[in-house]
Structures are given as C-alpha cells and as structure tokens.
Amino acid sequence: MGLIYDSIVIGLGAHGSSALYHLSKTGKKVLGIENFSIGHDKGSSHGESRMIRFSYSNGEHYVPMLLRSKEIWKEIENESKESLLFQKGALYVGSEHHPTLIDAKKSADKHDLEYDILSPTEVKKLYPQFVIDKNSIGFLDKTAGYLLSEACIRSFINLADRNGAEIVFNTPVVSIKPMNNKVIVRTNNQRYEAEKVILTVGAYINELFPDFSNHLDLWRLVAGWFKPDNLSFYSPENFPSFVLIEKEHYSYGFPSIEIPGVKIGFSVSKAQNLNSTKEMNREIEDDDIALLRYWLEKYLPGANGDIVRIGTCFAMSTPDRNFIIGPHPEHPNIILGHACSGHGFKMSSVIGEILADLSQDRKIKFDLSPHDPRRFF
Numbered sequence: 001m002g003l004i005y006d007s008i009v010i011g012l013g014a015h016g017s018s019a020l021y022h023l024s025k026t027g028k029k030v031l032g033i034e035n036f037s038i039g040h041d042k043g044s045s046h047g048e049s050r051m052i053r054f055s056y057s058n059g060e061h062y063v064p065m066l067l068r069s070k071e072i073w074k075e076i077e078n079e080s081k082e083s084l085l086f087q088k089g090a091l092y093v094g095s096e097h098h099p100t101l102i103d104a105k106k107s108a109d110k111h112d113l114e115y116d117i118l119s120p121t122e123v124k125k126l127y128p129q130f131v132i133d134k135n136s137i138g139f140l141d142k143t144a145g146y147l148l149s150e151a152c153i154r155s156f157i158n159l160a161d162r163n164g165a166e167i168v169f170n171t172p173v174v175s176i177k178p179m180n181n182k183v184i185v186r187t188n189n190q191r192y193e194a195e196k197v198i199l200t201v202g203a204y205i206n207e208l209f210p211d212f213s214n215h216l217d218l219w220r221l222v223a224g225w226f227k228p229d230n231l232s233f234y235s236p237e238n239f240p241s242f243v244l245i246e247k248e249h250y251s252y253g254f255p256s257i258e259i260p261g262v263k264i265g266f267s268v269s270k271a272q273n274l275n276s277t278k279e280m281n282r283e284i285e286d287d288d289i290a291l292l293r294y295w296l297e298k299y300l301p302g303a304n305g306d307i308v309r310i311g312t313c314f315a316m317s318t319p320d321r322n323f324i325i326g327p328h329p330e331h332p333n334i335i336l337g338h339a340c341s342g343h344g345f346k347m348s349s350v351i352g353e354i355l356a357d358l359s360q361d362r363k364i365k366f367d368l369s370p371h372d373p374r375r376f377f
C-alpha cells in the first residue's frame with residue numbers, strides 16, 4: 001500500500017504544471033511529480049519565450065482553444081501578480097503565395113483580428129532592423145506576441161502549491177501500472193496510488209510508453225540569443241516577435257526581453273531527428289551556429305553579433321501536427337497530454353484545464369477529435 005491520491009500529474013512542464021494548477025482548484029488530493037527542478041532546461045518549455053497568435057494557420061479547430069487559453073493566461077496573471085502575456089505583435093516575412101501567410105490572413109479575416117500587409121518598403125519604415133527582398137511581404141499580426149514560458153510554469157506551480165497540491169521535484173517516475181480502477185505509480189523510493197494519472201512527460205513519453213514511439217517524431221532544436229549593435233533598438237517596444245519563411249524552412253525569434261540579445265531558432269525542417277531522448281547532443285556545434293547566423297545575416301544583420309546564450313531543446317511532433325489529448329486507449333485511467341508539435345505552449349493553459357476535466361470525467365466543450373490518442377492505435 002502506498003500514498004493515495006485522487007489524481008497524480010507526472011511531468012510538470014507546460015502542460016503538467018497547468019493541469020496541476022487546474023486540479024488544485026477542485027479541493028481534491030492531488031500530487032505532481034517532476035524529474036528535474038522547476039524551470040529546468042532538459043525538456044521543451046525553457047528558453048524564456050514562446051509565441052502566441054490567434055490567426056491560426058495550423059487549423060480552425062484550434063481557435064476556440066486559443067480564445068479560452070487567453071482567458072486563462074489573464075486569470076493566471078491576476079492570481080499570481082506576474083506579467084506573462086505580451087501582445088506586442090508578430091511580423092511574418094515571406095512570399096505572399098506561401099500557404100502559411102495565406103492561411104494566417106484567412107484566419108485573421110474570419111476571426112476579425114487586426115493585421116497589416118506590408119510591402120518591403122513599409123516593413124523597412126516600421127522596423128528598419130529588417131532587410132527584406134522585393135519578392136517578400138510582411139504580415140504584421142497585431143494581436144500576436146509572446147508568453148514568458150518559464151514564468152508561466154513557475155506561476156502554475158506556485159498557485160497549485162498555494163491551493164494545496166503536493167509537489168515532488170527531482171524525482172523520476174520509473175513505472176506506471178494500471179490496476180483495476182486505479183493506477184500504481186513508482187519512483188525509485190516511493191509507491192503511489194491514484195484513481196487517475198495525467199501523463200505530461202513531453203519528449204520522454206517513449207521511455208514510459210514505448211508503444212507511441214512509432215508514431216511520433218522527436219527533434220533536437222537549437223535557439224540562441226545574439227547581441228545586436230544597439231540593444232534598445234531590439235527591445236519589445238521597438239521590435240516584434242518574428243517568423244521568417246523560405247519555402248519549407250522557417251526561422252522564428254523574439255525581441256530582447258530579459259536576456260540581453262535577439263533570440264532566434266530554426267524549424268524542424270533543418271533539425272536533427274532523434275530516435276530517443278538519450279541521443280540528444282547538448283553540445284552546440286558549428287553547424288548549429290551557422291544555421292542561426294544564416295537567417296540573421298540575411299534578414300537582421302544588425303543582430304548578428306556575439307552569442308549571449310545558446311541551447312538545445314526537444315520538440316516532439318505527430319505526423320498531422322495535432323496534439324495527443326485524451327485517455328490512453330488501453331488504459332482509460334491514464335490521461336495523455338502530449339506531442340504539442342512545436343506549437344502547443346500558447347495553449348498549455350487550456351490543455352491543462354482539459355486534462356484536469358477529463359480526469360474528473362467532466363464534459364469537454366472543445367472538439368478533441370483531431371487530438372484523439374486512438375488515431376495511433
């Protein structure tokens with residue numbers, strides 16, 4: 001017999017910390033277990049910032065979730081007295097015929113979101129930091145912006161703690177066994193039981209449930225912060241978040257927020273595909289730096305200075321780029337929240353709410369069919 005809980009959340013990154021926060025409001029006995037410390041850099045949510053946007057080229061079914069996610073981010077800001085969400089605009093640069101730009105514009109029109117289409121000269125006038133060729137346009141999504149990712153997770157954890165959730169850090173879960181109507185969770189020195197387990201271990205899912213491994217792609221991504229010629233020129237007041245698009249490749253970045261440098265990262269189309277988290281090379285190679293500098297030199301030459309910080313990150317993706325949200329098809333007491341396919345952070349506030357509701361058999365008001373785990377079984 002071990003310690004008994006109503007629900008246990010395993011993995012306290014973006015989605016798990018959010019689920020724990022939502023569960024902590026129910027008054028039930030809940031526990032969160034995390035392998036590393038709060039704000040660690042071995043998962044998929046570190047690195048200061050994540051983009052948020054509401055004109056969504058990834059699919060219309062996301063829009064209701066996006067709107068609810070914004071409401072919850074505001075709620076968390078109020079409760080935690082932290083500023084987390086900054087809607088200071090995001091600039092997409094690419095061909096006006098590129099599907100990402102066409103779909104973003106369509107979605108903005110449909111949902112009546114504010115945007116501007118800018119010629120290269122207009123981009124230069126508004127943001128002289130950018131160099132843009134004559135065949136590209138700028139799509140300035142005015143309601144987009146960024147979330148402070150580590151601060152978001154810290155806020156969820158602090159609020160969950162304040163609401164009475166129990167939390168264990170630096171402790172890997174080594175096995176999860178469904179048994180009758182409960183689930184047995186083991187760490188190296190403890191046995192826990194719960195009616196429901198919410199599994200939000202991100203890239204590490206394959207180590208606990210290898211049956212997923214054939215369906216998910218795991219990538220090694222790199223993001224760096226580069227010192228610009230004039231830091232204040234690249235502050236959030238003067239410089240937007242951005243996405244630079246060239247055919248199937250893209251790069252994304254952020255103004256200089258707290259880390260003094262322009263952040264830039266590259267997409268999975270140029271990333272190393274991994275078979276397992278154990279294959280991750282955390283050393284930064286010359287090729288990684290060359291890839292980031294390619295985009296800076298071409299589009300933002302004034303920001304192509306010394307490296308201030310650089311690091312790796314896991315990204316996990318489903319083939320259809322939708323998420324995995326729902327009960328495990330063979331073990332319904334285990335609720336999965338996974339593979340947020342390079343675009344899930346902004347929705348972690350609502351994904352946590354959905355996971356908490358699913359674990360209590362509550363009705364869900366969103367269409368979860370695109371994210372149904374059964375599509376992989």
Ligand SMILES: Cc1cc2nc3c(=O)[nH]c(=O)nc-3n(C[C@H](O)[C@H](O)[C@H](O)COP(=O)(O)OP(=O)(O)OC[C@H]3O[C@@H](n4cnc5c(N)ncnc54)[C@H](O)[C@@H]3O)c2cc1C
Pocket residue numbers: 010011012013014015016033034035036042043044045049050051052171172173174200201202203204208221222223265313314315337338339340341342343344345346347
């Ligand atoms: C470089 C990069 C850029 C991105 N940009 C954006 C963006 O701009 N906008 C956006 O919306 N999304 C973006 N995403 C996607 C988004 O960041 C991820 O979908 C999201 O952060 C994943 O959160 P998670 O909770 O699934 O994983 P994580 O945050 O990695 O959390 C999983 C947690 O589980 C823990 N864990 C693992 N195994 C165990 C175990 N056995 N026992 C206990 N704990 C365990 C891990 O330590 C970790 O803390 C980006 C992703 C990457 C990698």
